Amino acid sequence: MFLLNRRTFLQTTAAGAALGLPAQAAPSSVDVFTASPMGAFVDSVVVVGDEAALVIDAQLTQADATQLADQIAATGRRLETVFITHIHPDHLMGIAVLNQRFSSVNYLAHPAIAEILAQMGNGMFENLKGNLGYAGGDSWVPPAPLDGPLELEGEAFEVLGPLHGDTPLITPVSLPQFDTLVASDIVYNGVDLWLAETVTDEAFAGWRSALDTLEARPEGTIIPGHKGAGTVDDRSGITHTRATLDGWEEALASASDRASLAQAMQEILGMDPQSFFAQNALNAVYPE
Ligand SMILES: [Zn+2]
Structure with missing residues (x-):
């Protein structure tokens, strides 16, 4: 027995039937x-x-x-x-x-x-x-x-990159059928970033370049890799990520040892220095 859901039913009875095409549901x-x-x-x-x-x-x-x-x-x-x-x-x-x-x-x-x-x-x-x-x-x-191609039921999605984010190789996925970009860890919103792999000029430049690439894209919905409660899946995640990278760069430039970097992370980024993400970032710059 073949069950029709609403979408398949509409496609079968309307456009699909008119064109003599088999039902292909998106x-x-x-x-x-x-x-x-x-x-x-x-x-x-x-x-x-x-x-x-x-x-x-x-x-x-x-x-x-x-x-x-x-x-x-x-x-x-x-x-x-x-x-x-x-x-x-x-x-x-x-x-x-x-x-x-x-x-x-x-x-x-x-x-x-x-x-x-x-x-x-x-x-x-x-x-x-x-x-x-x-x-x-x-x-x-x-x-x-x-x-x-990455696909589901005949619909193809676009795998981007790899692009540089909180690690060098990240592949966001565009779902154009839904006006949606799955940004993965190139974009965070309302939460701390994983910064342990972003301590060189090359890493900062790579991440910012990837943000430019995503910002230039047409999708209206941008789903970040990590997000806090109350955030909206839109371009605000790109803004949050850029601001955090700017603050992290400022903290790195201002610090002279582990303790001063921990203090700068707290003051500039609002990160708890004891958190897992902060400890890993500190270890990347000033190993214990
Ligand atoms: Zn992640």
Whole structure:
């Protein structure tokens, strides 16, 4: 038996039937899941099609990944593809949960990113899983290299880059059907940035150049890699990220040792010097 949902029904009866074309339904919605504070407020994006779903980024902790899996299951769609935007664990440890909950899923990443994760992904999961709540049964798998367009039900999405963000290789995804750009960790909004990999002139220039690239794009909705409560998924994330980079550069220039840098981070950026992100940034400049 063939069930028609509303969209398929309209396409079948109207344009499709008139043109004698088979019904081809476009993806119907984009949902965002934002992690808990423990999961660093990372965003996962769920593109919901007529029968299948595509997810961009897979969360850090077992608890957040389980909530993401619940959200995917609640769509009633088959999870077909999970695309990973970069090599940071907060975007991909949750593959272990999705891999247990759903079968026959394609885990994909840009070839340059898949190559790195093929070498270090399993070790990263084994090192971190104890602190992230993963049970013994959870098994992580590395994403395979994307070797064609990223798509769902015949609709193609544009993988950008890799561009430089809070790490050198990040692949945002444009969803033009939804006027939406999944910016990943080139854009943060209303939360601290991961700054530990941004301590050289080249890294600052690379990140700012990527922000210029994204700012020039037409999409009205910009989903950041990490965001705080009450923020809006628009260009305000680009503004927040630029301002934080300016402040971080000012803090670096003004500091002469670890203590003065910690103080400058607090005064200029409002970062808690004891936070995980701040400690890693401090270690990158003045190792303990
Ligand atoms: Zn991240």
